[in-house]
Amino acid sequence: MTAPLLLVWICAAFALELAVGIAVVLVRRHRRLALAAIPAAAPLAAGTAPAWSGWREFRVVRREFEDAAQTQCSFYLVPVDGVALSAFKPGQYLTFALDVAGSTGTAAPRPITRCYSLSDRPHPLHHRITVKRVGPPPLAQSLPPGVASNHLHDRVHEGDVLRVRAPAGRFVIEPDDTATPVLIAGGIGITPLLAMLNGWLAERPDRPIHLYYGLRHSREHAFRSWLEQQAAAHPHFHLSVACSRPEPGDEPGRDFQHLGHIDIDWLRRTLPAGRHRFYLCGPPALLGSVLPALRDWGVAPEDICHEAFGPASGEAPPAPSPDAPAARTPAFDVRFARSGRTLAWDGHDASLLAFAERHAVAVDSGCRAGSCGSCETRLIDGQVDYAEPPDHDIAPGHCLLCVGTPRPGLVIDA
């Protein structure tokens, strides 16, 4: 090939690469603007039924990391059927059936169920979730990392389709002109609170709202520029960040306002006088320390709302209430009719799910927290107790194994 011809080829290749690059940027920007410019969905009527029943297919149209550490990734989901989305209540979550076949290494992989909070306010064309990659527990590094979160981060790409159940959950913000909302987030617990905050700023920008956000260091600060822009634009929005383990370069005042964990002394020092309603979401350590401290401070129980994200696989579900009949009565039989097993319940398992698993009775499970409904099972006879009403609306004649404990005479279709 002659030198002039080679030069022409190089120029043409360069021009083509430039054109493709510009086209990609324009398509991405158009998609962002299209998502941003659409008006908010109509407000949700009180006591609304689920927006759809069963599983609905959603296409991932956009993914993006929300923190500098790139451990928290947002997924924008558009319904494949093209029908506009109805509004949900900020604070609710979606339930996903994820096909992790091939990633678990087990001989017979099957879909797993997980819940993810909606991390944006209602929008007629898309839902957004934000997922944190979960590693093995710090003290058991040989265990496999989180199945669903790693699957979403590594294997779910723009264009892929996911099966999703309708928004659900009772952890929602209650508009009340006599109480100022105080949102308290630990790590990825920011997601439902972000939806609440975004909805509040859109609908009640003239009313005060506080967000206390606890992190280890500023690289984990998700949605940082959005939060800082909102705080600058809304004089009634008060953003306060705590870093428990700042990294070199993290500066007090610029990157965080409080060194350490979120604690009651900090809240008392910084909150103005008046009635507040507290919404907490975060790891067990945050809930375990701040919830009792709020009660000791004299906050009324109806002004404290919280949600915990676990447990999924591995972690133990909460122990049954000592008042539950199952923990008070002597051992009695529970019958798993389909498996043909009759087993003695002695009150030591935290739930029917843990009881069934300990005795190798095959049952489905998902969130293990009463949210997703994967372990919903038909009641043939008897009754099941719950320490607190589960988030999942249980179908008549059914029970939830993961947060339920049996009464004598229970027979279930498992």
Ligand SMILES: Cc1cc2nc3c(=O)[nH]c(=O)nc-3n(C[C@H](O)[C@H](O)[C@H](O)COP(=O)(O)OP(=O)(O)OC[C@H]3O[C@@H](n4cnc5c(N)ncnc54)[C@H](O)[C@@H]3O)c2cc1C
């Ligand atoms: C209502 C609700 C809303 C939620 N919203 C969000 C959200 O907005 N964003 C978000 O990121 N998450 C959210 N979650 C949590 C989410 O549903 C999952 O629980 C989370 O992603 C972890 O799931 P996983 O499959 O990745 O981890 P799993 O596979 O369930 O593992 C969890 C942990 O257990 C460890 N483990 C594995 N095997 C064992 C074993 N044998 N013994 C002990 N430990 C073991 C794993 O290493 C990991 O650390 C929410 C949960 C609920 C209930």
